[in-house]
Amino acid sequence: MSIAVLLVTFALLFTMGVPIAFSLGLATLATMLMTMGFDPAVTTIAQRMAGGIDSFSLLAIPLFVLSGQLMAQGGIARRVVAFSKALIGAVPGGLAFVNVISCMIFGAISGSAVAATSAIGGFMIPEMNKAGYDKNFNAAVTATASTTGLLIPPSNILIIYAVASGGVSIAALFVAGYLPGLLVGLALMLVCGIYAKRNNFPAGERVSLGVVARTAVAAFPSLFLIVLVIGGIIAGIFTATEAGAIAVLYAWVLSMFIYREIDLADLHALVLKSVETTAIVMFLIATSMAMSWILAYENIPALVANAMVTISDNPIIILLLINVVLLLVGIFMDMTPAVLIFTPIFLPVAVELGMSPLHFGIMMVLNLCIGLCTPPVGGILFVGCAIAKTSIGQIVRPMIPMFLAMFLALMMVAYVPAISEALPRFFGLID
Numbered sequence: 001m002s003i004a005v006l007l008v009t010f011a012l013l014f015t016m017g018v019p020i021a022f023s024l025g026l027a028t029l030a031t032m033l034m035t036m037g038f039d040p041a042v043t044t045i046a047q048r049m050a051g052g053i054d055s056f057s058l059l060a061i062p063l064f065v066l067s068g069q070l071m072a073q074g075g076i077a078r079r080v081v082a083f084s085k086a087l088i089g090a091v092p093g094g095l096a097f098v099n100v101i102s103c104m105i106f107g108a109i110s111g112s113a114v115a116a117t118s119a120i121g122g123f124m125i126p127e128m129n130k131a132g133y134d135k136n137f138n139a140a141v142t143a144t145a146s147t148t149g150l151l152i153p154p155s156n157i158l159i160i161y162a163v164a165s166g167g168v169s170i171a172a173l174f175v176a177g178y179l180p181g182l183l184v185g186l187a188l189m190l191v192c193g194i195y196a197k198r199n200n201f202p203a204g205e206r207v208s209l210g211v212v213a214r215t216a217v218a219a220f221p222s223l224f225l226i227v228l229v230i231g232g233i234i235a236g237i238f239t240a241t242e243a244g245a246i247a248v249l250y251a252w253v254l255s256m257f258i259y260r261e262i263d264l265a266d267l268h269a270l271v272l273k274s275v276e277t278t279a280i281v282m283f284l285i286a287t288s289m290a291m292s293w294i295l296a297y298e299n300i301p302a303l304v305a306n307a308m309v310t311i312s313d314n315p316i317i318i319l320l321l322i323n324v325v326l327l328l329v330g331i332f333m334d335m336t337p338a339v340l341i342f343t344p345i346f347l348p349v350a351v352e353l354g355m356s357p358l359h360f361g362i363m364m365v366l367n368l369c370i371g372l373c374t375p376p377v378g379g380i381l382f383v384g385c386a387i388a389k390t391s392i393g394q395i396v397r398p399m400i401p402m403f404l405a406m407f408l409a410l411m412m413v414a415y416v417p418a419i420s421e422a423l424p425r426f427f428g429l430i431d
Helices: 002-015 020-032 038-052 056-073 076-088 094-110 113-130 135-150 156-165 170-176 178-198 209-234 240-258 264-297 300-311 315-332 335-352 357-372 379-388 392-415 418-426
Strands: none
Touching (some): 020 264, 056 094, 094 113, 113 135, 135 357, 135 392, 170 209, 170 240, 170 418, 178 418, 209 240, 264 300, 315 335, 315 357, 315 392, 357 418
């Protein structure tokens, strides 16, 4: 009965358009009222919400959000695109490759798929349109490639998974995301190459080594942020949270004093936008943590595990079933609540199958990345379509092969643990 109340209440509120954080909190409260009085239920949910966000690790989120805002407004995107274009823009279909690489780099720097879509798409989609590329293809490439930045660190969603999982190392997750992120990027570039050849997309102008060198020098300070953050974490110089503070300071100095793209008057709006984003995320985490507690209290993860075992005792089938469920969830739900809700449900099942929590986390985030650019709810689709001046219905066709490429990459990550675990093990972050 408690499970039914939780699911029905959440589904009803969600379909009515109630913000998902409130839907989570009210559904949790309704479930608690099934087993305890009003005062104990309200007290418990308040305690769990407060305790859920009482984590030093979560301090990294507002810091990386602010550094991402600074980088997004500080002229980083234009320099990254210029460097990528000088490097490989001359090959047939080269602008599509430039789009993917630029989204990967900028998504990693900003830690936001939406920021990558708007910043890189704002430059690349009009450029590709002028060169004769199909605008629907251009929007599809930008939307799918932007998700790679959620795997390539620093990534806020990996921090959230670390908290939801109950203690997976953020440093290990950051390092683990590199190979899967690169794998998805290469898969998308393969699709772009085939699509460009079939449609005879033009090659760009060849540039001299001097131009490549100049654009590399201009982009180097931006690219160095990734080296600074991840290198410092791996070397043990600072924690992921401290790395967020360093990223803010570095991004501020770079944007204001080196690139001179922002000034003191811009900081108020950037900080305010970062605070708004952080407040939404933190409230969502708080209510999700309360729901996680009631899930554990009602023994729901164990019930789900037992139900899956009754379907099949084959680990390959169970893992495929988990991925199918997460793909469906990702179509209708944003990444943050999906990670917070389904980590405590599926992680015990995955561990029972022999997966490490780190491997499962990378698989889960990659899975939900596909949902992030899947109609009808994918947020980055609306941004890409707005820039390309097209509709979601029109970009679905060119996106299908990209979805297939991402799904194949997902299956490789799911069934080949070394893709996620090789680098963390090499750097001594896991046994």
